[in-house]
Amino acid sequence: MNGAESLVHTLLRSGVEVCFANPGTSEMHFVAALDRVPGMRCVLGLQENVVTGAADGYFRVTDRPAATLLHCGPGLGNGLANLHNARRARSGIVNIVGDQATYHRPFDAPLTADTEGWARGVSGWVRTAAKATEVGSDAAVAVQAARTAPGQIATLILPSDTCWDEGGAVADPLPVPAVPQADPLAIRNAARTLREKRNVLLLLGGRAVRAGAQRLARRIEAATGCRLLAEGSNARMERGRGRLQLERVPYPADQALAALKEVEHLILVGSRAPVGFFAYPGVPSRHYPESASVTVLARPEQDAEAALAALVEELGAPEAAIPDPGPRPEPGRGAPTPEGLARTLAALMPENSIVADESVSFGRGFFRESHAAPPHDWMQIMGGAIGCGLPLATGAGIGVQAMRDSGGGDRRVIGLQADGSAMYTLQSLWTQAREKLPVTTIILANRKYQILLGEYRNVGANPGRTAMDMLDLGNPDLDWVRLAAGMGVEAARAETLEACGDLLTQSCARPGPFLIELVI
Amino acid sequence: MNGAESLVHTLLRSGVEVCFANPGTSEMHFVAALDRVPGMRCVLGLQENVVTGAADGYFRVTDRPAATLLHCGPGLGNGLANLHNARRARSGIVNIVGDQATYHRPFDAPLTADTEGWARGVSGWVRTAAKATEVGSDAAVAVQAARTAPGQIATLILPSDTCWDEGGAVADPLPVPAVPQADPLAIRNAARTLREKRNVLLLLGGRAVRAGAQRLARRIEAATGCRLLAEGSNARMERGRGRLQLERVPYPADQALAALKEVEHLILVGSRAPVGFFAYPGVPSRHYPESASVTVLARPEQDAEAALAALVEELGAPEAAIPDPGPRPEPGRGAPTPEGLARTLAALMPENSIVADESVSFGRGFFRESHAAPPHDWMQIMGGAIGCGLPLATGAGIGVQAMRDSGGGDRRVIGLQADGSAMYTLQSLWTQAREKLPVTTIILANRKYQILLGEYRNVGANPGRTAMDMLDLGNPDLDWVRLAAGMGVEAARAETLEACGDLLTQSCARPGPFLIELVI
The missing domain is CATH 3.40.50.970 (Thiamin diphosphate (ThDP)-binding fold, Pyr/PP domains)
Incomplete structure (x- = not known):
């Protein structure tokens, strides 16, 4: 061998x-x-x-x-x-x-x-x-x-x-180290803070945004009046009906500072204390008040769900129902807006969908409109290196096929994909076609690096010709229907939310990949 | 500031x-x-x-x-x-x-x-x-x-x-260090070897494959009977009528070993001694005989042309004509072959074209058939990291525009581009469209990683299904006409050399980019 x-x-x-x-x-x-x-x-x-x-x-x-x-x-x-x-x-x-x-x-x-x-x-x-x-x-x-x-x-x-070279020897699997448990002292400290203090924020990250951990966090929230929030980006959050209506720490610094300004005590559960994605002149790096205390309940490598369970026990927090998110929304209508697209998605996504979200600027308001969607998973870009979404959806599609082969059900992957970021790794579409992956990609075609235009205006000016040459993706416009077809993925363009919704529904009824170029 | x-x-x-x-x-x-x-x-x-x-x-x-x-x-x-x-x-x-x-x-x-x-x-x-x-x-x-x-x-x-932050201060340009000159002893040593020994190879690399250095190398060849060869890959070789009919060290190990087996003395001029691109079991890493002496005339950072001039003087080598490469070839006909495509290119490329060659397996025979082309530059992938050709052609196009603006003439960039490598950096086409670059790309669409299929067979077997899944680019076939159009580059498919030649000629008569998908 x-x-x-x-x-x-x-x-x-x-x-x-x-x-x-x-x-x-x-x-x-x-x-x-x-x-x-x-x-x-x-x-x-x-x-x-x-x-x-x-x-x-x-x-x-x-x-x-x-x-x-x-x-x-x-x-x-x-x-x-x-x-x-x-x-x-x-x-x-x-x-x-x-x-x-x-x-x-x-x-x-x-x-x-x-x-x-x-x-x-x-x-x-x-x-x-x-x-x-x-x-x-x-x-x-x-x-x-x-x-x-x-x-x-x-x-x-x-x-x-x-x-x-010859001489290869097959090795036995090595034991997987047990997931480290949170320090009992950390649990008692967190319980004391939750019992005794006001304006406590339980910040959930990593595995603490999965459904089981959410149910425990909800009990703590109900028993103590603390606030729950998720990190700004999450590897996989379980969302929709039956899950918490968790909001995230906002991306823009001013919104994050505003959202966190009342926090006096920050308890981290598989999360890190919120800091700016970037620094800006005169804006603090930390997005929570300097005066706030920071307590770690569970570090990212520790068992967050077990830590929450221990905390529930320590607090004697009784069962608490997950609040009802209200009726499933109606699909959006007319010209695409972030809120309208979120409603379309919430209205039409199949149960147990997996959303791969690299929607960047257009997608920041999705969460608020989609809590009443059926249960689904939501994956985000975690390191800020754009070009993550299409490959993520591709790998998720392979994962769905693997789990279906071992008894899991059919799941649809839905990519919410900014166009500028999509261009980084558009080759993913070919793999989706070859492997017949259950992926619907919605390209949010604004034909510019919209996030950078906003950042540029923050610098204090309207962009001139040279700057626009670096921020604008028009001239020529990308044609995503042709790009997808060139890699064997069927595609269509939509200019209204109704058209987008129809294409989404049709694509979810078929086995292979599909791409919707939504002109926004 | x-x-x-x-x-x-x-x-x-x-x-x-x-x-x-x-x-x-x-x-x-x-x-x-x-x-x-x-x-x-x-x-x-x-x-x-x-x-x-x-x-x-x-x-x-x-x-x-x-x-x-x-x-x-x-x-x-x-x-x-x-x-x-x-x-x-x-x-x-x-x-x-x-x-x-x-x-x-x-x-x-x-x-x-x-x-x-x-x-x-x-x-x-x-x-x-x-x-x-x-x-x-x-x-x-x-x-x-x-x-x-x-x-x-x-x-x-x-x-x-x-x-x-404020306080920026503009700095003056710093002096560019003079190009180091070759050691006079190295020149005398090389002259002695050339005068006294047989089977001497002058291996040209870097700036030594530009026209001026070639003329000097030709004088040395004519005066001493040494052999001239270029490195396997060259950043920019000046080629065509009026330049030397230089061949390169072959890429396949067996061909390189055969090409160099008679060498007794190797003199390096801006080049490195030839080694295998990869190792193979039982094949030596060095592609020249172990018994050969190796002398450095000019290291890559030294002035190769000046070193050759000094060597000419040391040898008293008289002027020597560049051999005539014979008539310009007729364009190839019928189904695409490497030789036929090389003749088409040699027959139809405009004078002073710049070829960006990432043709990989299909392009190895190009040189032999294209010595009688008009004067042109030839750029190759140098580090073996595929995905080089389309960006190289794009940057060359910007360079041509910059030189034209400062008095240089019109030049056409011609990309010879393997399809598998092209997929790495296909986004280049959009930049070519936006900047209206004078680039014609010929995609050599064999729809597989042909070089790897050859390497796999060297390992000793025909690929099975799993291996083919990793070596074959079909299923689905890439459609380069659609991919190019999706990024604003006009494109057409050719299945014969006549059609390819016609498209090449038409594209060179126009200012902007064009892509030819040549099905091979």
Whole structure:
């Protein structure tokens, strides 16, 4: 058995069953091993940021790490931005990066690069395999690292001779470390604050925005009168009827400062204290009052739901019903507005949909209008590196297929996708077509970097010609119907919410991908 | 004057007149400064690998560094692969990377990443600006570094407060270090080898494949009977009638070993001793005989043409005519073959065309058939990170416009572009449309990663279903006519060389971009 075969066997035995791939010459022995050893589903992406973003989406939906297969330092480089987003989402991923043979590296052949150095900034665990006999055990450690709560990026760099040399040994799965529990003292401290203080904010993040944790948070809210809020961005929030009507910390600094100005005590549950996405002159970096106390109930890597359960017990908080969000909204009508589109979505999305939200400026008001939607999951861009949404939806689609094959039901993935961000990773659409993924993408075509136009005006002026050349996506307009068709995805343009709603409904009734270019 | 304004003024005074850009929030003050200070041509790319690859193409055509404008670590990450290629091409580029404000960085906001760490692997010079008062002088040093022979990548990271704070000071251009001259001893050693030994190979790389150096190399060849060869990849080779009929070291290891097996003495002129692009089991890393002596006439950063002139003088080598390449070929006919397409190109390309060659497997035979083309430049992918060709052609197009505006003639850029590689950076087409660039792209649509299929077969087997899923680009086929149209570039499909030739001729008679999908 060569090193590559020991790798495939070890990944499969450790429960890694999907490999998002864009291989190159140095990975051919691994590709050959994937061919010979059955069991791994290999999904090709035509650029590596599709590959890494899809692995992120897959983890968010399944809570299971996928592997990626990347080609040398530059292949990893192409996928760094979505690995950055995945790191911020705390997703588990096992990157396999092929590289020059150990003895060939000193010759500095053209593709030689600082693969390890580039990997470090996004990985919780990095190793370069030294020989074929150790590749199996290296892989088992990589999967263990990726599965370590809440999820980590593990990068295993494979010099090509460690793949083709004989002597590979399959390694047994390593135990996944138990999820660390919150400190009992932290629970007592939080309980004391909640009992004794006013203007307490319980800020939920990570796994604390899943439905089970929400029910516990609701009991604490009902028993103590504290306020609940979610972080500004969330890897996967469970939403809709039967879930809390959680709002998020707003993105714009002025709105965030206003939303948090009454907070006297901040309790973090799998979240981080809110800071500005960027600094602005004269605006504080912290978005909560400097005078507020900050208590950690559960750090992001700790078991947030168990911590909330312990807190419920400590407080003796009785059962509390999740408030009714009111009737399901009617679809929006007429010209697209953020609120109207949110209502259309809430009205028409199938139960258990998964929304991949990279709507950027147009989507900030979605939540308020969509609490009465059927139960659904909502995934957001976590690291701010745009080009996340289409790959995320792609990986979620693979995750849905994997779960359906093991007994889960049909779920539709709905991408809310700003056009400027979509252009970063439009190659995702081809993978959606090839794999016949249940994904409907709504391109929010405003034909500009709208968020930057707003930021530019904050700088104090209206943009002139040079600035507009960098902020405007018109001249020429992108034609998303043609772009999608060029990659085998059926598509149509909508200029009204009614047309958008009709297309959404039709697309959800079919198995494969569809794209709606919504001109806004 | 704020830091950003001092930066724009300093770049302009240092002769940097083009900025390839994909800005974000942290760069808005720089964008505003570009708006207020006239003189910089700003070219938007819709993904950063377009931006960095275009800066590479601009340098290769003009020998002048452009600036790039990138957004935080992930924006740099997206552009790393083509910076890797640019580093291998020894292109001068000034990267401006906006980042979190100095005082905001400790808060680890979502977009915070290891910007400096990622920059290091591709940059000859990296600095993070510390305050607004120093941004001007930092920028002057960056341009100096980028202009240092043969060309370097300089990366200046700009925390946003160093842009918006007042106190900016414009810096004078710094002197560009003189191009280092070859060691006189190296010239005498090379002359001795050439006079006394047999089977001497003069291997030309870097600036030694420009026309002036070629004429000198020809004199040495004629006087000593040595052999001339170019490196396997070349940043910009001057070719066609009136230039040497230089062949290159072949890419496939067996062909390279065969081509070099008689070499007893290797003299490097701006080149590196040939090694395998990748290692293969049982194949030596060095592609020249172990017994061969290796002499450096000029290192890549030294003045190769002056070294050749000194060598000519040392040898007393008389003038020697450049051999006639024979008649201009007739265009190819019928079904596309590599040789037929090369003849079509040689027959129909306008004088002084610039070929951006990322043809990968289909293009290896181009040279042999195109020596009798009119004079033209030939640019290749240098670092092996695919996705280089379309951005390179885009930047070359901007370079052609810049040189035309300062008195240069019209030149056409012709992209020879493999389809798999094209998908990496297809966003380039939009920039070509917006800027009305004189670029004709010929997509070589074989609908597979052909090079990898060959590599897979080298591993010893025919690919099964899993492997084909990762090597085949069909299912669904990409439709390049629609993809191009979706980005505003007119396009047509050709299935014969006659149709391809007609479209090539028509496109060269028009000012803007055109794309030909050649089904091969």
